[in-house]
Amino acid sequence: MCSIKLQKIMAGKTYPEAGEVLYDMLQKKKDQDEVIILDLEGVASLPSMFLNVSIGKFIKDYGVDLLRQKVSFAKISATQAERIKDYINRVAVE
């Protein structure tokens, strides 16, 4: 199990920059056995400029099934969870 604190990734960066950092981390860890937990403590906003270049790009490059196998979320609000689910469903049908 590997935990990534999004607040740490986002600090001092624009959303697209932070999204690219997350994508690189996901890409590096995708072939490892462990599950990647994205910890959202202290993070309120997950705008499209962040999601498109991180989770959205991962789905495009490796498919939604791999994302579902590899990634889960911790300390996420119910609204954010709903939004992530909705986002992934939309991107996955492309």
Place this chain on the structure above:
Amino acid sequence: MKRIHFDTTDRNRWLKIISEAESTYRNCTDEQIFFNFDGINGIDKITPIHIVSLACLIESLVGRAAHVFIENRTNPVSRYLGEMLRFQEYWAGRQNFVQAQDSTIFNLWRIKDEEKELHSRRVYDYLKQNFFRHKDLSAVQNSLDEAYYNIFDHAQAANNAFSFIQFDEQTEKLHVAICDFGMGIARSVRTAFPAISNDALALAKAMEYRFTTGTQVHNMGMGLGNIKDTCTDDDILGIISNQGCLFAKRENIRTYENPFCFPGTLIYYGLSLSHFDDEEIIDNFTL
């Protein structure tokens, strides 16, 4: 000496005055331009739409080296702008943000690329600490982030963009207006897709899920849709850009042609925060 008369709070007529003034005073170096609000008797119908569009007009005129004055300090609108919103500090003092003399107003902010994440967070924290400690307001910050990025990704606004946010304690509704005097969403869409025949249709196109003009790699055509989706059943999203006008209430979208050409983009929306869910943190969420 020139004078611009604001004699109405009617949204379209106000924006027509703004649009015509922006176009009329293209060459106004060293001109004295007086803003007169004597035809308006109170401030109850002055909304964030009025404030941000007025701020963009002033910024535009000052940028052309005009000297702008607000006339008649006893008029309620003039007093509101000067005393409550401290307008002069934005131009005479070159401030990007000053606190309003009212705790329900998140005052005018000159939108800056390097401060946009900071500002949306400031609004979120302010609402959370002062009004809705237990509500999940993540969608508020999210919608502001989408709107502010939209300006820098598409507008080419040359630093003429403002945000103003007001919270109505009685209705528990947040009123947001964001305006830029840039290229305009409608023109941006029509430049990328010349087959679109008018600005109203261009705005409808911009709202389509997955539509993007492709100006940035992080855009996938979801930003405006995300703002619309944040609005509840009681809220409306409005976009006025160039000669187009769009209103969205959930999935019900109507478009019109304006009788004027707005020199940029005005986005405004309300958020009924009482409809937002209480914050519930999930420890482990799997997809």
